[in-house]
Each structure stands twice: as C-alpha cells, then as structure tokens.
Amino acid sequence: MNKLFRIFIVLLVIAIAAWGFSYSYIWYFKYTKKDRDLTNLTAAQLANLPEKERNKIKEMKKLRSRIINLGLDLQGGLYMVLQPDYEELKKRRGGQELSQADVKDAMRRVMEILRNRIDKFGVSEPSITTQGEDRIVIELPGSKDPDRAKNIVMGRGLLEFKLVDEDTTAKLRRDMFDEDGNLIDKSVIPKTSELRYYWEKNKYGILEKKRAIVLYKKTLLDGSYIKRAQVQTDQFGKPEVVFSLSSEGAKKFAEITGSNVGKMLAIVLDGKILSMPVIRERISGGNVRITGNFTMNEAKDLALILRAGAFPVPLEIVEERTVGPTLGEDSIKSGIKAAIIGSILVLGFMLLYYKLSGFIADIAVILNMFILLGILAWLNFTLTLSGIAGMILTVGMAVDANVIIFERIKEELRSGKTIAASIQAGYDKAFRTILDANMTTLIATFVLSQFGSGPIKGFAVTLSIGIVINMFTSIFVTRLLYDIGIDLFKVKKLSI
Template sequence: MKLNYRTVIFAIAIVFGVFFSAPSLLQLQDGKKITLGLDLQGGLHLLLGVKTEEATKSRIKSITASIKHFTEREDILVDALSFDESSITFTLLDIDDVKRVKNYLKDTTGISVDVNAESFLLELTPEEVIRTQKQAVDQAIETIRNRLDQFGLTEPVVARQGDEKILVQLAGIKTQEDEQRARELISRAAKLELMAVDEDRAARVQNMSHADAAAYGDIILDDVKNPAIKYLVREIPILDGGMLTDASMGFDQNNRPLINFKLNAEGAEIFGDFTGKNVGKRLAVVLDGKVYSAPNINERIGGGSGQISGSYTVEEAKDLAIALRSGALLAPIYVMEKRSVGPSLGADSIEASMVALIGGFVLVILFMMLYYRAAGVVANIALIANLFIILAVMSLFGATLTLPGMAGIVLTVGMAVDANVIITERIRELLLEGKSIHKAIEEGYANAVRAILDANITTLIAAIVLYAYGTGAIKGFAITISIGILASMLTAILGTHGIYQLLESKIHKSKNNNFWFGIRESK
C-alpha cells in the first residue's frame, strides 16, 4: 500500500467535513451551524402592500424643500410657495429672478415647468410618476432587508410579489414580543424631518384647526410623548431624512437613550444656514409625523450632526437607529397577510425529510455493496464523505437549510452515486477485456471523467441560474445542489481514485475481481 496525494487530499476533506459539520449535527454550543429556514423551524410570513401614491407626494415635497432652500440662499423673494399631491406653485416678486430659477430647475429631473410671467407651476411627468412608484417598491425591499439584517435575523426572505407587494419570511420568530418588534421595524417609515416652528402663531395652536394652519402654510403635529401638546410648524421641512448618512444610539448626561444622527454635505449646509439665520427660534425634530423635540436654536450649528431625544428604552432606541440608518421608506407599507408558522410544521417536515434521506441513503449503500462488492464499499465511503462536506460548507457559511434544500441533499446522494457507478462500470469493462488492474483503473477513470464532468457542469450551470433568478427556497435548493456537485466531483473523481491507487497492489495480488468489483467469472 503506497500513499498518494489523492488519498491525502481525500483524508483532509473528510476531516474538514466531520469537524465543521459536527456543531450542526450534534447541536454544539460552539462553532458555526446551519440555520433552519422558515419551513423547518417556524417563524413569521408577511405579505406587505406599498402605498406607492404616497411616494409621488414625498417626491413633490422634497422638490419643494429644495426650491425653498435655493431661493433663501440666493435671496430670491418668493410668494405663496405651496404644493399638493401632484404639483408645486409659487410666484416670484421680482421678474428679474425668473431666469435664475428656471436655470436652477433645469437640473431637477422628471418635472415639467410651466412659467406664466412670475408664476411657476411644476408637475411630475407621467414617466417620473411611474419611475418614482417603482423606485418606492424597490427601495422598500432594500430598506426592509437592510433593517432585518441589522436586527440580527439570519437570511430573511424579502422579495417582490407582483408590482406593489413584498413577501417577507422571518425564520426563528417564536415569541409574540419578537414578532411585534420585527413588524414595527419593518413597517416603520423612519421619516426624519427638521421643521421650523411658526413662532408668530405658535401660541394659538391649541385653538387652531388644520384648515386654519394650512391657510398660513403650516401643519399641526402632536408631541410624541403627550398628544395633548401641539406644535405649529411650517409645512415645508428644512430638510428630510434623505440627507441622513448615519444614526446611532447614545446616552445623554442623565444616561437616558437618545439617537445621534449625521447629515451629508448638502444637509449640513442647509442645517447650518437655517440655524445661523434663526437663532432664538425653535427647530422641531419630527419623526414619522410626531415631534420628538423642539429645542431653541442658541447658535449656528455646523458639522451636520444632531440628536433625537425621547422617552424610550435601549431596545427601542437601537431599533430606531437601525430604521434611520437603513433609510426611510419612500411610501408607507401595510400588512395584507400574516401567518405564523408553528414549529410543529417544521418538526414534521424535518422528520419526513430525514426519513427520505436516511431511507434513500441506506438503500443506495446496500445496493452498492451487494452489486459492486468492495468497489461499492469504496463508493459508499465517498458518499458519506460527500454528505459531511456538504453539511460542513453550509455550516461554515451559516447557510439556511430549507425543505427544498433537504430535497437537494437527497438528490445529491443519487448524483454522487451515479458518478461512482460510471467509474466502476468503466473499470469492470476494461477488466473483462483483459486489461491489467493498473490499466483498468487509470483508463477507467480517464474515460469516466469526461462523462461525469459533462453531466455535473451542465447541472451546476442550471443551479447557478436558479440561484441568480430564484428567491427564498429556490435559492436554498440551488445552493445545496451546487455544493453537492462540487463535493461529489472531489470525492468520486479524486477520492476514490486515490483509494484504488492505495489498494492497487493488494487487488492485483488477490486476483479476485468478483470480491473487488463484483465481476462474476463466466463458466
């Protein structure tokens, strides 16, 4: 028996497989483990709708805020700057400023500009409305995915369903508290706005209606802690969360949780200009339509940073920071369907899948041993190694195992055996032709490898396409198939070849092809 590099590599692969799959198989505390998907361990299934019409209103509001900042910075006098759900109107007091404003608006994409003397009417183009609504859904998917990743959930499924629906599947959500926390994090708009308090009329806010406030270009907002406290603020915000670059939880001097936020360069400039011109007045920090604080501006605030204080717990502050950091939703979302998947379904699925896997595995092993004798034992060693390697790789990368993924493992068992059958049959054919053991093994592998590679590469391409264009469970199936194909090529082509080379002299001396390859001598 002579050791060879193929046997060494195969032995290393087996050790790797056993070592890294052990935490998952034995459920050890230490080490990386495979995560079970929603269909196996239970969790939360949500179908969300997106109010895309609100996205166009947000776009209009954002353009209005930009126009307001531009005209104030350039000392352009504007009268009656207002907006509704589809348009923006304003009038310039000096006709000489019309050209400057028109040049500024050229850089704003997706709007049509109608100018009549000093009066402007701006509307989103039909193409921009469609683009904004589509972007709202795309951005919602990305934002929800980012929030859930930062929340700590492993491989949540977030995918588009139709034009305006989003499918969310969260594995491992078991308690009512976790479910409520996840739902709030998903649905929270996290829309941050800094808005000027109308100091001239703020004292009368308790006696004003929303229509009265609108007549002055204001809106009435509630205090987040006490809805009885009202604030009269300018409807057009100074800036919004689109200029936010970072948010993190911190603590004030009394060790109470608060949110620190930072703005981008444009936001910092707007923030600095506004605070510099409004010393002594109040600036309302508004989040999702509620006023969290309205501090007095004591001096110009540069650097583009601020704080949001409120009476919330550390956990609430962390979730709020996650929501702000991952970005505000362009349009509100609502739950269309909710299903809690119980762990009993997962237990039944696991049990049924394990019966299929073990049953199929045992039958394959028995067939290989009875039909191919010692060669079948070699194939079975490669098969067992193949399973350990699949589990090890999935554990190492913390992959999520779903029911289709388990089906992929079962299918991989058959594919791995198929490669060993092709190799053994080629060797048997050459031995029956009278070739020596050495030539039969070497030529058998040379002839079999081409067929094995062709079959496995085409299957691997199909699995890659499934992963690229599939979602959720389909991706899980594609991952297990891909890992299984690569592992089977390692164990079948390299591993068993090394074992035969190791045993070659012993096979030659025994001259018992029936024992080694199941070849029955003809009488």
C-alpha cells in the same frame, strides 16, 4: 497516474474538507445556544462585558464566518419582500417622471439604509438581496422578536419639525369626524395646513390615535441634519431619545425656536406626532430630546432608525412570512430524518445488490457527503430545507454513477475479460455517459442559480457542488479503491 499520488490527492481533499467542517462542528457541538446568541450583541452591549468575555465572543465571531449557517426555515425568523413606492416619490417631485438613474439611486440608498439598520439590530447572518429591478428580499434568521424587527425595517425614519396651527386645531370638534376618526369636511383645513394625529400608547402598550392636530405644511427642519442619536433616561428614570444636530442644523433650530417663542412645535416621525412641546425660549447648541412613553427597546430602536436615516422612497410589504423557532427545529429534525432514512435505504440497496463493490460505492457516497459539508462550510453557506433536498439528490446521483460503472464492468466480465481489464474498460466506457448526465444537470442548476431566488437558489448551489464532488468520488475514488483492493488481496473473482 501513480497510485501513491492518487492516494495523496484523496487524502488532501479529505483533510481540506475536515478542516472546513471542523469549524461548524465546534460551533454547533462545543458552544451552547446561549453562547452562540452572544455573537449577536451590539457594540454597546459588548462594551459592558468583561474583557475575557469580549475576547471569547470575538473568537466566536471569527468562527461564525467559517461555518454552515442555518437558514430561515431551519432556525426560524422573519422573511419579507419589499417594494419601493415610486409613485409616491413621483408625487413628491411634483409629478415629474423618474429617470432610470433616479430609480437606481433610490434603490441603492434604500439598500444602504436597510443594511445599516439591520446590522445594528443584531441578527446573525441577515440576508438583504434584490429580486428583479424593484423588489428587496430580507431574511432575518434567528430573529426572536419579529414584530420589533419589522418595525425597524419598515420605520421610514422621516423626522420632521412643524409648527402647530393652533387656531384651526382649536376649532375642531368631535362631530366633525366619522366613526373611524376621519375628518368629514376637509375644507375646514386651510391650504397651508394639514391634518395629523397625536399618537399615544393604550393600556396594552399599542400605539393608537388620540386626537387630531392641525399642523402647518411647511417642514422647518428634518432628520437629515441629525449627526448622532442615543438613548438616555430622564430624572424619573424613563427612556428618552437625545440627538445632536449638525452645525448647520443647530443654527437653523436656534433660528426656528428663537422666532417662534410661545408656539407649539410638533415632532413628527413617519407622519405620527410624538410630542408637541411649547417653545419657551431660543434653543442653541443643537441638542434635542424626544420624550414619550417609550420602553427602553423602543427608545433604542427609534435612535437606531434616526441614525441610519430616512428612506428616500416609501416601502410596501409585498410578502411577509414568520417562521417560529419550534417550526424551525421540527424542520431540522424532519430534514435530518429524511436524509438518514434515504441514505440508509440507498446504501443498503447498493450493499445487497452489488456486494463488495456496493460497499466501495457506499464509501464513495459517504465521502461525497463529507466533502460537500466541508466545502459548504468553507463557503460560509446558509443551509435551508431545499439545500438538504439538494444533498439528498446528490446521494442518488452519486449512486447512479456507480450503478452505470458496475453494469459496464459486469458486461466486460461476461465477455471473458480479466478483472483488471474489465474494471479498466468499465470505467472508460461509463465515463462519457456519466459526464454527459452530470453536465446536463449542471447546466440546469446553473440556470436555476442565476434566475431563481431563495429556496430554489439554495437547492441549485448545493446540487451543483454535489455533482462536481460526485465526479471525483464516483470515478476517481472508487477506481482507486478497486486498484488498492486488487493489489492487496490478489482478487480472483470480483464481488459485484
């Protein structure tokens, strides 16, 4: 292949990598963390900003889609593994066995609702993936309030309107309950009714059971009729959630309130009674208010959950892990420190042992890392600690390829061949060995990326891309550098 054409290919690859990496450089070094956090604002929050600021954030969002993102272990956040409770869904259907289609449909709807909730919550680069057939992995890197994020993810959003069984409720006495607040003799509750609890915040702002209330089991109206939900403030400036019902829901609500004037109507969310207003008159128009001792964030979260809809099946937390931002910063520092020390030791060894040829290998290794970062940026890759480990291993494998080549060249020189012939023979004979070694590693990384998840997948993807680049830099680039050096300096003795 013509030397000029080979130089053109190398420069083209470097230019593409530099172009890709430039977006990450601008994102992490030009913009401050405060600027970057603005891209997580919701549409409602953006609407209150000046147009100039909105345009800046719009450009930053475009930029964010082309950078190397930092994973959960590098910037902190929330990691959860959820599992649908299909037994509960089966009970709701009267014990009827669920078909494979039912399970798939439930999982699809759960994933859709989760994405709607998390997208509106405002977290940069959230990850929602399935693990196997019945598990959902959620990663929310950079989440500053893990408890709030967890409430949004786990809130079922099941809103129900039920009438209060006032006669049975009036008969309840304190001595009917044990120390934990559980009813001792459940036979006092009629078959058509059920025991629920009215929840209120204590002085620490934590929801707790206040009193037992008996409700009729029949659900008069549920959240499926909600068309729109938003936060407003009442006359005293306290947040409240106002939602509009669809035309069918508004008609049903008018019938319910019209036929139950003077009775108490419980508004139940995920099994907790939030309020029990007395129906004073028939309510038409389909606008309903939920009042309570909400903070503004709690009211916004409730409106978000109601808009996204209720889960078709309850979810259980199988695994939960919260990584603090300080721990994430320490991980970044430790990872970068390990990468730098490892690279210096490897590059230094090559330089000392193989002299000028080692310097050529070092250029190839540095170029390998630069191209790798550029490609990861183009892929909008999320870098984790395991990904950094894959990059460090790539450095080792890049050097390993050059060691094989250099030892082959030494053998050819000892046999009495010229420098050019030794280099030619060294690369030709080493190529098969390097290819075989890299192909076996690629097969292993492919299996890991297909069947692994989370950190394992990140490691496999980073390493596999690094191996492909390694084939280019350790064979193509170093050979080109040798050819240029021999032609320019008329080398009579090879420094190797």
